[in-house]
Each structure stands twice: as structure tokens, then as C-alpha cells.
Amino acid sequence: MDLANPNTGGVINPPPVPQTDEITPPTLASSDPPSTPLTDPVGAPPSSFPPSSSGAEVVPPAVPPSDPLSTGEPLVTPPTGPSPRGKKVVLSAIAGILLLGTIGGGIYIATHIAPNPADQTGQATSPSATPAPQITGVEVTYLGGTAWSISGDAKVPLTQGQSVVEGATIETEDDAKMLLTLGEGSIVRIGPSSKITLTSLDPESMNFTQEQGIIYAYVGSESVATFTVVAGDVTIEAQGTAFSVEKDELAFINVFDNKVMVRQGGKEKEVAENTNYVQGAEEAFDLNTDELETDSFLQWALEEELGRIEAEIASEAEGSASLEAKEAYKTTLEALGIEKLDVLKDTFLASTTGAVSKITLTGSRLENGAVSLSWTSDGLAENGYKIVWSTTLGKPYPADKRTSEPILGYAKTLGPMKPGKTWYYRVCEWTGITCGIYSNELSFSF
Numbered sequence: 001m002d003l004a005n006p007n008t009g010g011v012i013n014p015p016p017v018p019q020t021d022e023i024t025p026p027t028l029a030s031s032d033p034p035s036t037p038l039t040d041p042v043g044a045p046p047s048s049f050p051p052s053s054s055g056a057e058v059v060p061p062a063v064p065p066s067d068p069l070s071t072g073e074p075l076v077t078p079p080t081g082p083s084p085r086g087k088k089v090v091l092s093a094i095a096g097i098l099l100l101g102t103i104g105g106g107i108y109i110a111t112h113i114a115p116n117p118a119d120q121t122g123q124a125t126s127p128s129a130t131p132a133p134q135i136t137g138v139e140v141t142y143l144g145g146t147a148w149s150i151s152g153d154a155k156v157p158l159t160q161g162q163s164v165v166e167g168a169t170i171e172t173e174d175d176a177k178m179l180l181t182l183g184e185g186s187i188v189r190i191g192p193s194s195k196i197t198l199t200s201l202d203p204e205s206m207n208f209t210q211e212q213g214i215i216y217a218y219v220g221s222e223s224v225a226t227f228t229v230v231a232g233d234v235t236i237e238a239q240g241t242a243f244s245v246e247k248d249e250l251a252f253i254n255v256f257d258n259k260v261m262v263r264q265g266g267k268e269k270e271v272a273e274n275t276n277y278v279q280g281a282e283e284a285f286d287l288n289t290d291e292l293e294t295d296s297f298l299q300w301a302l303e304e305e306l307g308r309i310e311a312e313i314a315s316e317a318e319g320s321a322s323l324e325a326k327e328a329y330k331t332t333l334e335a336l337g338i339e340k341l342d343v344l345k346d347t348f349l350a351s352t353t354g355a356v357s358k359i360t361l362t363g364s365r366l367e368n369g370a371v372s373l374s375w376t377s378d379g380l381a382e383n384g385y386k387i388v389w390s391t392t393l394g395k396p397y398p399a400d401k402r403t404s405e406p407i408l409g410y411a412k413t414l415g416p417m418k419p420g421k422t423w424y425y426r427v428c429e430w431t432g433i434t435c436g437i438y439s440n441e442l443s444f445s446f
Contacts, residue, residue: 137163138180138188138201145176145192166201170194172213175432177300182206185220185312185322186227189304191297193404199230214246214404216301218257221325234279235263242305242329244298248401249418250279254287256302257332273332278416281368289337293344294409296384303342306333348408354379356429359439363425370415371444373425377410381429381436384408388435389425393443397428397435406430417446 140147143160150169164170164180172178172194180188183203190196194213200206208215210231219227221240229236231251236243241258245251253262255271262269262277271277275284292298309330316323356379363373373387384406388399403412417423422445428435 137165141181142179146173169197189216216244218242237261253277297405361439365444374411383430
């Protein structure tokens with residue numbers, strides 16, 4: 001560093017201190033009284049440098065020395081002789097220079113290395129141009145039966161009113177039905193024996209992974225989100241629609257309102273309102289209302305949806321953008337005969353009386369690889385029936401596969417089934433917890 005130019009190299013010269021006419025060094029003789037502790041000049045930052053390593057205690061003068069760099073005077077006045085006083089003057093001058101260096105170094109560190117509070121404040125308060133949405137979770141608005149939230153190795157029971165966070169997996173028991181409220185008018189209903197992962201809850205791109213079971217989803221017309229369900233090899237994408245997905249060996253999709261886009265193996269297929277699509281099929285088919293009548297989860301979901309949408313229409317402002325879409329959805333539900341499902345339940349419960357002691361099962365393999373099953377019973381299965389099937393003869397519930405929801409009827413079509421296997425089918429009386437009486441067993445090869 002050029003001592004004549006203290007600003008060279010970014011070093012900040014400390015402020016000048018008052019100059020005195022004479023520097024009087026302290027006496028270093030051993031008989032001198034104890035010196036006053038070293039203190040920093042008034043107004044100067046505390047010294048951060050260690051004490052001198054020379055072994056002798058250096059005591060600063062009572063009045064700070066002048067800055068020789070700013071006055072142009074010689075740093076040290078040569079002694080006139082070899083007197084001890086001259087040596088003491090030199091030592092005092094050196095001590096003064098060291099003190100000034102310490103002060104200058106502290107100022108340099110404070111201004112060049114320490115963070116600038118003003119800069120920190122500016123960074124902290126600078127608003128983001130596009131703040132990221134805060135993802136917290138979705139609410140369990142309704143829960144009947146037992147369901148679990150799984151995150152990593154943790155598996156905890158769910159309760160009504162609880163929130164489930166993004167990335168968690170929901171698993172329901174055989175007795176469970178639940179409703180998740182997603183916001184912007186969208187909901188997901190999850191049936192029994194289901195396993196669904198909340199892959200993404202981004203308001204602009206919601207994604208769910210369905211490993212097994214059945215769901216019913218309504219995506220509000222006011223929602224801007226792309227709503228996607230991944231069920232095995234099939235991806236179902238929807239926006240402003242109502243549909244159900246049942247995942248077993250294959251995925252079964254019912255579209256109740258508007259349409260969905262189904263993707264598999266690089267192919268896309270649009271599935272329209274009031275149609276049913278089975279994974280791998282070339283075409284979609286009209287909704288089978290007989291199937292809806294015997295599927296108690298879909299009965300519950302559709303009945304609840306009709307009540308929910310009627311309540312929303314009643315509170316909707318006249319002329320609002322979403323009112324027309326909701327009224328169309330209500331009309332669709334009514335056309336499906338949802339209001340008659342309670343009558344159908346009553347008809348089933350009145351079909352017979354007494355305890356079940358025998359169930360007789362008949363069935364056939366259809367051309368498309370599906371299985372049509374029907375049965376009779378000598379008593380009333382008040383909780384309905386379940387179908388269980390396996391690649392092993394006589395395997396009891398839960399077998400390899402089973403219908404997710406008790407059937408309040410006497411017929412059901414399953415499949416199409418994947419080729420290359422032989423399956424064994426039975427129907428059982430559902431007790432609400434497990435299977436009671438079983439039917440005879442049928443087998444079909446695919």
C-alpha cells in the first residue's frame with residue numbers, strides 16, 4: 001500500500017485526531033506506578049487486534065498522537081543521542097501507528113466484509129414478481145368408517161375435519177367412505193378398500209395416483225386446474241367434469257358430466273358424458289344404469305352430489321358464470337335416476353327375509369373378456385354382497401381381488417380381465433366386516 005495515498009487498494013484512512021505539540025511517553029522503569037488500562041479513543045470503534053507480542057506492556061499517551069500520514073511529518077524524530085528517552089519516543093510512535101492501523105482495519109472490515117443492513121433490508125422486503133402458491137393440504141370434509149394417512153413410515157388414522165398434505169397416501173378400510181374438499185368447487189370422494197396418493201396439490205395442476213379401489217371426482221367449472229388421475233398405465237385428465245375411476249387389474253372409467261381425456265401407451269381417447277370406458281377398449285359404451293343401481297359407493301356418491309349441487313345452486317348469485325354449469329350437472333344427475341336410488345335400496349331390502357344360509361352363483365364369460373355374474377339367496381343380506389376372486393381355488397376373503405363396495409343387488413359384470421390367467425369367483429354375504437356365507441365357485445380362463 002502506498003502510505004502517501006491511504007485510499008489506494010480500498011483501505012479507508014481513519015479520521016484525523018487532534019494534534020499536540022509534544023508527545024510525552026510514559027516511563028518504563030520498574031519503579032513506575034501501574035499504568036492506566038488501554039482504551040480506545042472516544043468515538044473510535046473497539047480494537048479487534050490482539051495485544052502486542054513484544055512482551056512489554058505498551059501504554060498509549062494520554063492524548064492521541066497526530067496522524068503522521070496526513071501531516072507529512074516524519075514518522076519518527078531521530079534521537080539526538082543514545083539516551084533512553086529517545087528510544088522511548090520511538091516506541092511510543094510505533095505504538096501510535098499500530099493503534100491507528102487497528103482503528104483503520106476495524107473500519108475496513110466493518111464497511112467491506114460485514115453485510116450492509118440496508119442491503120439486507122432491501123433483499124428481505126423486495127416482493128417476488130410471481131409468489132409461489134402455498135400448498136397446505138386438503139380437508140377431510142366427511143369420513144365414515146376407517147381411513148389412514150401414510151407419509152413415509154408413518155401411518156396415522158384420519159379424522160373428519162383433518163387436513164391431508166401433499167405427497168401423503170390415503171388408504172381406506174372395507175367400511176370407509178370419505179370426501180376431500182379441494183377448493184374452487186372441486187371434490188374427491190374415496191370409496192372402501194382404496195389407496196390414493198395426493199401426488200400434487202398445485203392449484204394449477206392437481207395430480208392423484210390411484211393404486212386400487214374407487215373414487216368419484218367433480219372438478220368445478222370455475223377451477224383453472226388440470227386435474228389428473230393416474231391409475232396404473234392409464235392417465236385420466238379432466239377439467240370441469242364429473243367422473244369415477246375404479247382400479248383393479250384394469251381401470252374402469254364412468255363419465256357423468258362433460259368429458260375426460262384418457263391416455264395410454266402414447267394414445268389418446270376422449271370419453272364423453274354418460275359413457276363408460278374400460279382400459280384397452282377401442283370404444284366407450286353407454287353408462288349401464290343397472291350397474292350404478294347395484295354399486296352402493298356410486299349410489300352414495302351420486303346421491304350426495306345431487307344434494308351438494310342443489311345447495312350450491314340455491315346460494316349461487318343469479319347470472320354467475322358457474323350457475324349454468326351447475327344446473328347442467330344437476331340435470332345430468334337427475335337423468336341418471338339418482339332420486340330413485342333410495343327406492344331401489346328399499347326394493348332390495350324387501351326382496352327376501354330371514355338369515356342367509358345358501359347363495360347360488362351362475363355366470364358366463366363375455367366376448368370382450370368380461371365376466372357376467374348373477375346369484376340368488378334364501379335370505380336377506382342386509383349389508384349386501386361382495387364378489388371375491390383369485391387365481392387359487394377356494395381362497396377366502398380378501399382373496400386376490402374383491403369388489404370394493406357391497407352390492408345391493410343380485411348381478412354384476414367384472415372385467416374385461418387380462419388374458420393369460422384362470423380366475424375363480426365366489427359371492428359372499430357381507431357382514432359389514434368380512435364375508436359370511438359363500439356361494440359355490442365358478443372359474444373362467446382368459
